[in-house]
Amino acid sequence: MRYIWIGLFLLGGWLPALAQEDLQQAEALYRQGKFSAALGAYENLLKTHPKDPFVYYNIGNCYFKMGSKGLAVANYYRAFRLNPRDADIRHNLALSLANGGEQLVPRGMPVILHKAFYLLSYAELTGLVYGLFWLWCIGAGVALLCRKGWRTVAVGTVLCAGAAIWWYVRGQIEHQPLAVVASPTAEIRSGPGTNFPASANVAQGHLITILDRKDAWHQVVVTSQGIKGWIEKSAVEKI
Secondary structure, three states: OHHHHHHHHHHHHHHHHHHHHHHHHHHHHHHOOOHHHHHHHHHHHHOOOOOOHHHHHHHHHHHHHOOOHHHHHHHHHHHHHHOOOOHHHHHHHHHHHHHOOOOOOOOOOOHHHHHHHOOOOHHHHHHHHHHHHHHHHHHHHHHHHHOOOHHHHHHHHHHHHHHHHHHHHHHHHHOOOEEEEOOOEEEEEOOOOOOOOEEEEEEOOOEEEEEEEEOOEEEEEEOOOOEEEEEEHHHEEEO
16 A cells, blocks of 8 residues: 555656646747647647646647637637636637637627626636635524624625626526537538538638537537528537
């Protein structure tokens, strides 16, 4: 048993060092303009760091440099979901969306309000809501026992309700089956098959919401244009 613990201790020390070495190698390849090799190195890092927003961010940078704007958008968006406060992630996502005819901030919404809405990641917001709820429970219990402090409980109730609404709305957005057009151009058809007529062509980088699936086809809505139809599964990248 002692040797097992020693082995685990040594492994715990080696893994971060190996990850740091892999990261440095990927960054070196990127600086040398070897974007395809850097992409492979970053994707290898993703196997051990699947929740690291900056790995997704760097993967997005590689795809952007390689001209795959749709895949760049997908990875910037994944990074944004994990760390929406980071200025570089936000900037590159907004830039790549704009190149595809999309926009990060909905039309008519002030930028500062959008930043406030995405001040926390969904995981952080979930933790905040649960934390506030348990604090409210403790406060309400103390107020019942001491028969005072109800004003504080009322304020806590308002805070909990506000946080819960924020969390619910964000949850609706986070759980949308969102995807992006990854091929240079994709046809929107009236049905799930090439025998159905094409109603529109959509360039890479456009965001779409998946409504239904059938065989190798997705029924989608092109978010920015309101176009509804069927698109080949191979032409899109799910976010």
